[in-house]
Structure formats: C-alpha cells, structure tokens
Amino acid sequence: MSSDTTRAASLPLFVPKSRRGLAALLLGHPTFAAGLFIFAIVVLLALGADILYPGDPQDMVGPPLLWPFADMEYPLGTDSLGRDVAAGLVHGARVSLIIGFSAAAIGLVIGTLVGAAGGFFGGYVDNILVRLTELFQTVPTFLLVIVIVAIGEPSLPVMAAAIGIASWPTIARLVRAQFRSLREQDFVMAARSLGYSDARIIFVEILPNALPPVVVTASVMVAGAILTETGLSFLNMGDPNLVSWGSMIGGGREMLRTAWFLTALPGIATALTVLALNLIGDGLNEVFNPRMRER
C-alpha cells in the first residue's frame, strides 16, 4: 500500500491487521506465543478440573504431608490435612480464572462507560466523572476490596464485584483519553455531519478505535485481579468453601520450613499465570501498534 500524500499522517490510528496469518504473528513475537501457551495450559487445566480430579478438592484423600513424587497417586503431594495438592491446584486455577475474568469484565464495563461518557461529552459531565474517578483511585485498592468483602460476604461474586469496583478507574482514564483525542478526528466530524446519534458515534464509531490499548490493559487487569484474590484468600478473607491458590498459600504458611512445597507450588502457579498474562498484554500491545507508514 503506498500513500500519495505529502503530509505525514495526523494521528497513529490502530488499523486492523487483516492480512497477517496467525502463524506468522506468533513466530514474530515469541514472548507473546510463550504467554499464550502457558495461559492456554492453565485454562485447559481449569476447564478439565472436574475430569482430572472429580469431587471436592477439600476432601481428605490421602496421608498428610506427602512430598511431591513420593506417591504417584498424589503427584504433587498432600497438605497437612491429607488433601491432594494437585487437585487443589487445578480447582484453584478455576477460581483464579473466574475471579480474574469477571472482575476484569466488571471493571471494563464500568470504566468504559464512565470514560466514554466523560471523554465524549466533556464539560460538566466530564468534570463530575473525573472527580468520581479520582475518588475511587485515591482509595487503596486492596483496602477497598477488603472493606467491600467484609461488608458483603466472602463469596466469588462479591469478590469479583469488589475487585471490579476497585479497578475501573484505570480503564476509565484510558478510555477517556482515547475518546478525547478520537472525538477530534475528522471521521467523527463526518459522522456528526451525517446526523448520526451520539450513541451511535460513541459505540459504533469511536469505541472500536479506542479499544486496542484497553484490551492490552485488560489482560494486565486480569492478572491484577488474580493477585488480589490470592491476597484475600491468603488472609482468610476469601470464600471458605472454595480452594484457591491464595488459600493454599495461606494454608501452607505454618509449614514453610518443613513442607515448603505447599506454599511454593500454588505460588509458582500464580506467578506463571500472572507472567503469562503480562506477556500476552505486551504481545497484544505490539500487535495492535500500527506500523509507521512509509512516505
């Protein structure tokens, strides 16, 4: 594609990369591929949790404090109550992913609506929304989540909602910035001169163009949500009926010197998942970045 213009492009826009094959994409970005791979494994394990380890991972199934690989029936060992660590890990994966995605989704929806409205309309609407965003941002995220969970009950939906409520400001700021710049673009002016409604302009014209950095941030938000949930469960403020990586880390706390694998394994699982999500985020960032046009 050649351009026959004499002036440089005004704003780098995120153009659809319609022609690149997936294979070429992955080969060109090995860290992205690695992140996707790891994450895919986590997802598969979580999905297959009921097949691999049917039943409740909190069941006491074996002798306590078995080391990994000591008994191949419990390949990753057992904890102080004889619960299978491997079962806990795969079921915990499920919990982490559910919390991660739903919290991120809630944060995305709220953040996008607030940011889009403020960025598009400007004026006093924007002023109010910006103040609101700042209000939520000044409260430390983790504390806010703890407070909400403490007021409600420590169940998955409440935790997801709490984390979502604590994390929407980041998205809101990002979306607002995108909208503020995109609304000055000529194609938005054209849409207005064609008589399109504000709703159509916001959701159909601008939003698809505003999304790429949001998607990148979202992947990191999922990671953050997983970490927050891990922290909550570690502090025994999570759902007591569920096994999650955080509760396993917390549970193995007392035996750190003797049976450190109880803490280390779920810790590694968390770290790998978060790493994978970060790599995916970086990779998406590169993928979405427009190639600078040759003049």
Place this chain on the structure above:
Amino acid sequence: MSLLDVEKLETSYRSHGRVLKAVDGVSFRVEKGETVGLVGESGCGKSTLGKTILRLVPSSAGAIRLGGTDIVPLKGGALSPYRRRMQMIFQDPFGSLNPRQTVRTLLETVLKVHGVADRAERRRRAAGMVERVGLSSSALDRFPHEFSGGQRQRIGIARALVLSPELIVCDEPVSALDVSIQAQILNLLVDLKRDLGLSYLFISHDMSVVRYFTDRVMVMYLGQIVESGSYETLWTNPLHPYTRALMAAVPSYDIDRKRTAVALKGELPSAARIPSGCRFRTRCPIAKEVCATEAPALRTLPGGQEVACHFA
C-alpha cells in the same frame, strides 16, 4: 433565494480564560450551482467557518440560512433534514475515514441511518456511489488503510454524496495530496458538480488551485473577509494589500520573472491581541494613521467586488 446565506456569523472559543473569535462577523452567500472559494492562511478561521456552517462547531452569533431557513436555532431532529443538504469533504485522507470500517459499511450505514430500510437498495446505491467517484466495486470490501491518499479522498467524496446534498463544503480537500493526484480529484469534483448540480464552498490556502476551481472567491484574514470578487476580476485586479501580498508570494513558474520582494512585515498577530482598527495594519505596506483608529468595513464596489480597506 440563495442556497446558503450567512449573515454576521461569529464563532468564539475560550483560551486561557479569554473569549476569542475565530470567525468575527462574516457574511456571504452561495448561489445554487456556484463554487465559492475561501482562501487565507493558517489562523484566518476559514476551516472554522466551514465547520460552523455545517453546525459541527457552535456559532456564537449570526445566522446561517439554508434555502431561506436559519438553522442556528435548530437542534437534533429538526436539524436533521438540513444536515442532509450540506456535507463536508475533509483535508486529511488518513483521519477522515474510520479505520475499522470497510467502505461498504461506511456508505451503507449512512443510508441505513437515513431510512433506507431495504438492504438490496443500500447495496445498490453504495456500489453506484463508489463507481461514480472512480473506484472499482472491489473497493467496497476493503479497509481504508488499503487505499492510497487519493483513493481515500474519493471515498470521502462518495460518503459526502450518498445523501444527495446540494452544498458541499470542501475543507482543503487536495492540500494533502500529490500534485498529479490533485488534478485527478479536482477534475472529479468538476465532473460531479456538473452531473449532480452541486454547489461548493471551497476552502483552501492554495491560491493557484482556488483561482482555477472557483467562480467567486473570498479572502480571509484573522476571522474576517477582507476582499471578495469573481474569478474574472479579483485575480487580475486584487484590491486589498493582503490579497496582493498573497498573490505575490506564490512562486512563479516563469523563470524569467523576477522574484518579487517580500511584501509583508512582521508576523500574524495572535488571536488574543488583535490590532485596533484594521487588523491587517501591522503587516500592511500602505498602512496609515486612520487604519489604527477606524476599522474599514467591507464595502461593495461598482463592479461587484467587495473590499475592506480605506485605500482600495
């Protein structure tokens, strides 16, 4: 009755707590079938004027009459039928098309929003429009980044024409294009005008193009019109010193013609510090005392030319 009748139009904006006027009392008319040019340098307000007329930027005073009706007080649904009658072609071929929409989506959405319910009808009209602007129908399923700048301008023109408007405001439509592509687009605009009975308000800083393309032209400086005239008179007999300076500054292709000396002094005053009296006096080679005290009004001369200068 004129197609477009603008009367004492003003557009203000806030900057550092002050209210400044990008368009400061502009009046003119565009008759049906006319191409009126609006020429001036950066900061003169010509682009803002174009956007104000299309109600993309709110005006702060004055009237905009389309076919006799003042559209300034209209909003929303009441404004919609008037919006259809005027459209705009933009300067930047990169920014004027939504990068995430195919050409088909772009064109058919316009029709859908404006009540063409039948899908086949929309497809037919979109395809027809694309071909009318000189692109093949294979263009319909491609994204903007797959086209060159000139082709994107054609798409922008197709978008502007879908609703069969009467007036098209062209905001520097060829300034960002290569010369050989400029010629293509200008020829296309001439053909479309003839075939569809369009009227144009052609905004540009390029005097040569404006001279070629327009029937009448207005020269703007710092938010006001300083001279206007028809293509037969203004270019051969420019009256306002600013018009003369602009014309003299265009590099001549005639090698033997001596390069004329630099005609304008100083710099464009900022909008916050507009000179008293005649705005142009700080750069004018013939400014006298009266120019500082009395702002010259735009007066009409016997031949139909208008000029705002004490000495024209």
Place this chain on the structure above:
Amino acid sequence: MSAQGLHGETSNRPVPLLDVRDLSVAFPGHLAVRGISFQIRRGETLALVGESGCGKSATSLAIMQLLPRGTRLSGQVLFGGTDLVRADAHMLREVRGKRIGLILQEPMTSLNPVLTIGEQIAESLIRHDRLTARLARARTVELLDLVRIPDAHRRYDDYPHNMSGGMRQRVMIAMAVACNPELIIADEPTTALDVTLQSDVLELLDSLRRQLHMGLLLITHDLGVVAQWADRVAVMYAGSIVEMAETHALFERPLHPYSRGLMGSTVRLESGAHYTTARLTEIPGSVASATGETGCTFAPRCPQVIAQCRIAPPPLVPLPDRLAACRLATETPKEAARVAAGC
C-alpha cells in the same frame, strides 16, 4: 547559463562538493531508491523534485547516513572526496552538522522542546567548533541576526513553543549553517509554512547559500519553488531520476512523460486557466503501479508507452541539454525533440 558541464561532469573541473554514484536504498520490503547518480558543486542549488514515493527523502537521509537500521544501502556518496557510505562513526560525526547541514520539514518536531533555541544552536557550536560557552552564545546571537530573527538577544532564551512556525524554521536554518557547512540539505523546508512565509524562508536560504558559498540540495514537491530557486533540477519518480537538466531547460521543454504530466497537472496561478474552459491534465493511476514493474517504472501510467518500455528500465542518457530516462529520448531523438517542442 554556467559554463560548467550540465551533468557536473568532472573533466578538468575541481572535485564536485557532493558526488552521488549509483545510490540505492532498500527498506525491508520496499526499494526506495534505485541506483541514482547526481552531483552538486559549491554555490549551486540542485532541486530534487517528485511526489510521494519517489525516494527523495530517502536520498537525503542516505547522504547523511541517517537511515534506520535494517536499511540496505549501496553505491557511493562522495563528499569532498570521502565516501560517506563507508565512513566510520568518527568521520560521520565530523561531517554531520558541521560540514553538511540538514533542514527538515517540521521545525516543531526537529527542535528539542525542553531546551531554549539558543542552547540548541550553541550546542552545535560547542561540540563541533569547540567554542567556549561564552563565545558560542555570542556567535549564536550573530546567527539569529543572520537569519533575520528580530531581537536576537532576547530570543536566545525562548523555547520552541514560544515561537511561530516561520521563526522556528529560521532557527533550524541557523542551526544548519552554524558551523559554516559546505553543503545544506533542505528537505521540504517550506511545505509546512504559509505561503507568505515560504518566500521569506527560501529567500533567506538562497542568500545564505550565496554568502557562504555553499551547495544546496533542495528537496521539494513544488515546481514553483524549483522554478524560482533552483539552478538545476532532477525529477524523480519511484526511486529513479527520470530527467535532470538546468531549470530553464526543463521548464521550457520538459521531455520525460512524467515531467510533462507533472507540469500539466500543476495549477499555475499566473496562467489564469479556469475549470470552465480547461481541464487539468491528469496522470492516471498512482505510483503504486510501479511496484514490481520490470520495465520502466512509469510505463503503467505513461501516455506514450510502447511495448519495449516494459521490457527493461531505460537508462538515463545524456542529451544536448539534459539527461533523460526514456526510450523516446534515446531511440528517436528527432521524435523526442518534436514531441517536446510541441508540448
């Protein structure tokens, strides 16, 4: 018309200031410049004119060796006898900014926004000419005067954003001439400016060129600028030079079909042509058609194309008053002359 050779051929002439030989620049996936050659002498202005995709900007960056990593370069760029393509980093530092000055299109992005303009000019003097800070400041004020910036003493401490576009471009010119370079490369120096400022800046550049006896490589898409300010001109299309001549020769009788198309499509203020009576000459298609073309790159758009044109690219051949890369010129010179005269 000067007595020296039109094509700058050397014979018993002194070594030309800049001698580009068979320069090719290839970006990944795109051949931007296809083996071009030209020369510039001290005190003369050569204009490189062409539209997007012709390779003129790539050429200017290639001369300064400022191309991004991953670009493949071949050919020679002889500056005062040294080949810059093969020069080491030390030599290039000597040359860039000191013996060759560069002026770009967008002064706002070329100037550092967090330094005052005085500091930026002085920096060049301190590093290249080894002046002390005080002397550098004094010289900078002199330079600001030279480029006709009023109130130079005060302006020294201004930041780029305090100045208008025209002023910033003058600052760029001051920076470029600070160390008395032998060659200035100006890449679209006035495209981003209003027309009333354009003639100012170009006039300034021209007078400095004469004063300091520099060579000027003026890159532009504007034929009017070429007509007014260039001694010789090279027309580029899709990476090649298609025609090169003294300016008046080109404007009187452009020979290459692209040159003629370019002149025909250009709207000239003084011609008085109007759309009601005359249609602009179009060059159909776009430069994208040149990609992958094995013959003459202009063939897909040329009104005088014949079968032979698509076999191999025509070489740039010398004619009595110019160089032209077209079969018309080489094979049927009488025909070429007739066609050219009849334009």
